[in-house]
Amino acid sequence: MFKYLLKFIVFRTNQLLRFCKELGLIRLLIAIPLFFIFLFFLVEVLSRIHPLAILILYIIPIGFFHLSRQDFIFLTHLKPDIRVLHAAEYNIATLPVSLVAASAGSYWIVPIGHLLLTLFVFVPAPKKFRKHANKDLAQWLPSDLFEWRTMFRKYFWTAIPSYTIGLLLSFHLFTLPLLVFYWSSLIAYTFSHIEPREFIEQYSVKSAFIIDKIKNHSAFLHTFFIPHYILFTIFNFEYVYILIPIILFLQTILLFCILFKYYHFNSSNRKIHNEIPMILFSLLTIFLFPVSITILYNYWRKITFPYHA
Amino acid sequence: MLKTENITVSYETSIVLKNLYLSFYPGEVHGILGVNGSGKTTLFRTICGLLKVDQGIIAYDNHSDLSKKIAYLETEPFFYPYMRGTEYLKLLSYDSKTSDIRLWRDLFKIPLDNFIETYSTGMKKKLALIGVLLLDRPVILLDEPHNGLDLEGVSYLDRILSELKKKGKIVIVSSHIVEVLRKNCDKISLLHNRNVKTTLENSDFSMLETEISSFFSNSSDAIIKQLFG
Numbered sequence: 001m002f003k004y005l006l007k008f009i010v011f012r013t014n015q016l017l018r019f020c021k022e023l024g025l026i027r028l029l030i031a032i033p034l035f036f037i038f039l040f041f042l043v044e045v046l047s048r049i050h051p052l053a054i055l056i057l058y059i060i061p062i063g064f065f066h067l068s069r070q071d072f073i074f075l076t077h078l079k080p081d082i083r084v085l086h087a088a089e090y091n092i093a094t095l096p097v098s099l100v101a102a103s104a105g106s107y108w109i110v111p112i113g114h115l116l117l118t119l120f121v122f123v124p125a126p127k128k129f130r131k132h133a134n135k136d137l138a139q140w141l142p143s144d145l146f147e148w149r150t151m152f153r154k155y156f157w158t159a160i161p162s163y164t165i166g167l168l169l170s171f172h173l174f175t176l177p178l179l180v181f182y183w184s185s186l187i188a189y190t191f192s193h194i195e196p197r198e199f200i201e202q203y204s205v206k207s208a209f210i211i212d213k214i215k216n217h218s219a220f221l222h223t224f225f226i227p228h229y230i231l232f233t234i235f236n237f238e239y240v241y242i243l244i245p246i247i248l249f250l251q252t253i254l255l256f257c258i259l260f261k262y263y264h265f266n267s268s269n270r271k272i273h274n275e276i277p278m279i280l281f282s283l284l285t286i287f288l289f290p291v292s293i294t295i296l297y298n299y300w301r302k303i304t305f306p307y308h309a
Numbered sequence: 310m311l312k313t314e315n316i317t318v319s320y321e322t323s324i325v326l327k328n329l330y331l332s333f334y335p336g337e338v339h340g341i342l343g344v345n346g347s348g349k350t351t352l353f354r355t356i357c358g359l360l361k362v363d364q365g366i367i368a369y370d371n372h373s374d375l376s377k378k379i380a381y382l383e384t385e386p387f388f389y390p391y392m393r394g395t396e397y398l399k400l401l402s403y404d405s406k407t408s409d410i411r412l413w414r415d416l417f418k419i420p421l422d423n424f425i426e427t428y429s430t431g432m433k434k435k436l437a438l439i440g441v442l443l444l445d446r447p448v449i450l451l452d453e454p455h456n457g458l459d460l461e462g463v464s465y466l467d468r469i470l471s472e473l474k475k476k477g478k479i480v481i482v483s484s485h486i487v488e489v490l491r492k493n494c495d496k497i498s499l500l501h502n503r504n505v506k507t508t509l510e511n512s513d514f515s516m517l518e519t520e521i522s523s524f525f526s527n528s529s530d531a532i533i534k535q536l537f538g
Contacts (some may be wrong), residue, residue: 004403007399007400008400010395011392011400014391014396015390015391015392018391019391064519070387071387071389072359073357073359073381073383074386074387074389076357076358076376077380077381077401077440077441077444078400078401078403089488117377144463273390
């Protein structure tokens with residue numbers, strides 16, 4: 001069985017390397033140090049809140065990934081047990097967190113984190129969350145926000161609890177930034193599906209379609225986050241200026257996800273794989289904001305260029 | 310033998326399959342025919358263990374653990390990004406020889422060294438089908454396998470089904486196209502109103518049209534006339 005497990009891990013590693021190759025050496029040289037700096041920052045912040053809070057860095061990203069997996073059938077076809085495959089993947093994927101946590105002095109959290117992840121694979125597969133859509137909330141949204149409808153249908157049990165916990169813990173300065181960072185992954189999912197080409201062809205000019213899209217989705221997203229903005233202002237009035245970068249970050253991520261989707265739009269694909277590009281882009285937005293604006297501008301220019309496919 | 314005994318499957322409050330009994334025998338290609346939403350995919354997913362039954366039993370040779378007995382071809386198979394066709398097949402073909410993969414490649418003419426995202430819908434379907442066949446499991450579930458295949462692919466699939474039958478596999482094929490099933494199956498079960506309306510043997514396939522016509526709404530003729538004046 002170990003041989004087959006190794007085969008699977010080698011494939012997953014190759015996948016990552018291919019993605020890195022596509023990204024390019026220069027971008028990687030920028031993104032990797034930024035990623036570790038950001039991780040180090042998060043570990044520091046969380047350990048100040050509570051030493052065990054570092055476990056969030058193990059559980060939340062992996063939990064979100066676990067609950068959104070679509071490879072269940074494929075994995076049941078492989079020789080090793082699906083839980084063994086999950087455990088191997090999750091423990092390897094969180095090695096950077098362990099490395100940073102250990103180097104920040106919290107080495108004792110590493111075995112606890114990996115033990116939790118190993119136990120996490122016994123959490124039942126998320127099938128019931130996928131098929132039991134929360135239609136009420138989804139139907140409440142206007143039909144032109146169909147991307148959000150899909151997201152709420154599929155990720156109701158990760159989106160709404162995180163949103164509510166965010167409201168309950170809004171007295172803490174770091175809650176909103178962490179929540180927004182978490183929600184950026186949901187935004188990436190929201191804009192990862194391709195709609196029929198006819199939706200776009202209703203517009204004679206592609207830029208008009210994109211502008212409409214940006215307007216509608218920005219209005220929705222910020223309206224949805226207004227309770228958070230208000231509570232943040234009430235509880236952290238002396239740091240109210242932090243709201244500006246938070247809102248800018250959220251808006252930039254939304255713009256990136258929309259532009260990335262229509263830049264890679266191809267009606268023969270059903271899905272855009274934007275997760276890792278979005279993570280790298282969000283790191284760029286935090287550390288090199290002007291660069292991220294340049295990227296957005298480039299996408300915009302290429303999308304609206306009349307002869308772009 | 311694979312059997313489903315008195316199974317009921319529901320999504321929240323809506324029951325999709327109710328008190329369903331079916332038996333599938335080795336060396337038989339068993340067709341599942343039904344209109345869209347009749348529960349064909351739900352039945353397949355339930356047999357695979359992807360959906361839980363509210364009641365009833367699914368057993369293969371009197372064992373309820375079917376996890377490594379079934380190979381399932383989904384209507385829209387899943388593929389990882391940045392994955393080559395060869396890698397997909399090598400991960401699935403743990404007990405098969407590498408030469409088998411080459412033979413399959415030659416038969417279906419799939420560019421296995423290319424990334425799967427560059428494949429057409431038909432190629433993806435062929436690749437997933439090869440993957441399912443390489444698993445060499447005793448029960449093979451094919452959910453609408455003909456969808457997206459070209460003429461050549463359909464012809465090969467028909468021959469493959471007949472070979473699987475000879476090898477004593479239990480093959481269950483779903484479709485909403487009568488001709489596809491009529492040509493390949495030894496038995497056809499008609500799913501309607503959350504249950505099996507009837508199961509016809511090969512010799513009774515002439516009754517298929519009559520059985521199917523009862524599925525359709527009586528008012529459909531009037532509506533079509535009204536629409537086209």
